[in-house]
Amino acid sequence: GQQLNQSPQSMFIQEGEDVSMNCTSSSIFNTWLWYKQDPGEGPVLLIALYKAGELTSNGRLTAQFGITRKDSFLNISASIPSDVGIYFCARGDMRFGAGTRLTVKP
Amino acid sequence: DGGITQSPKYLFRKEGQNVTLSCEQNLNHDAMYWYRQDPGQGLRLIYYSQIVNDFQKGDIAEGYSVSREKKESFPLTVTSAQKNPTAFYLCASSPPTSRFSPSGNTIYFGEGSWLTVV
Numbered sequence: 001g002q003q004l005n006q007s008p009q010s011m012f013i014q015e016g017e018d019v020s021m022n023c024t025s026s027s028i029f030n031t032w033l034w035y036k037q038d039p040g041e042g043p044v045l046l047i048a049l050y051k052a053g054e055l056t057s058n059g060r061l062t063a064q065f066g067i068t069r070k071d072s073f074l075n076i077s078a079s080i081p082s083d084v085g086i087y088f089c090a091r092g093d094m095r096f097g098a099g100t101r102l103t104v105k106p
Numbered sequence: 107d108g109g110i111t112q113s114p115k116y117l118f119r120k121e122g123q124n125v126t127l128s129c130e131q132n133l134n135h136d137a138m139y140w141y142r143q144d145p146g147q148g149l150r151l152i153y154y155s156q157i158v159n160d161f162q163k164g165d166i167a168e169g170y171s172v173s174r175e176k177k178e179s180f181p182l183t184v185t186s187a188q189k190n191p192t193a194f195y196l197c198a199s200s201p202p203t204s205r206f207s208p209s210g211n212t213i214y215f216g217e218g219s220w221l222t223v224v
Binding site: 006031033035040041042043044045048088090094095096097098099101 | 141165215
């Protein structure tokens with residue numbers, strides 16, 4: 001199938017640090033989505049991207065749709081303890097990346 | 107309140123039994139999806155349905171079955187043919203896609219159902 005790679009797998013950071021994660025697909029898609037999942041709950045949509053080159057923010061979160069339409073990036077600025085969770089990217093065919101597990105140390 | 111309701115939250119199954127997980131949405135969404143999540147893993151697509159009375163296999167459909175007799179309901183049956191069914195199951199839905207509504211590609215999730223084989 002068409003590959004979807006998300007990295008890094010996990011991150012351990014200090015409170016206040018910035019975070020960056022990305023997803024890369026082997027094929028072009030018209031949509032990239034970013035979700036956060038807390039333990040035992042369903043993922044919650046953070047940011048949706050529909051145009052190549054689009055840069056969208058949601059509070060401290062910023063996501064970009066890569067110009068090649070094969071990748072996307074999520075940045076979290078000034079992390080806080082409640083940012084802890086698993087972050088997933090998803091592309092237009094509703095396939096999800098393996099997730100980035102974020103731990104924030106106070 | 108509008109949303110996606112999954113039930114039950116926790117389900118225990120004996121080996122060899124079929125079980126059905128319920129998923130209901132009152133968002134008037136056309137498309138619905140089922141995903142499986144194993145501990146520490148990502149989400150894998152089991153089945154999806156773009157419209158009533160139609161559904162398609164996802165990436166791991168073996169051992170599962172679905173029906174879509176009503177727009178608001180998309181139950182998932184985990185059959186005895188599924189050899190390793192213990193997992194967290196997530197139902198999702200999305201609104202229609204159109205040139206003027208690209209948000210149709212955005213999916214929204216229920217709270218999930220935990221299935222354990224005992």
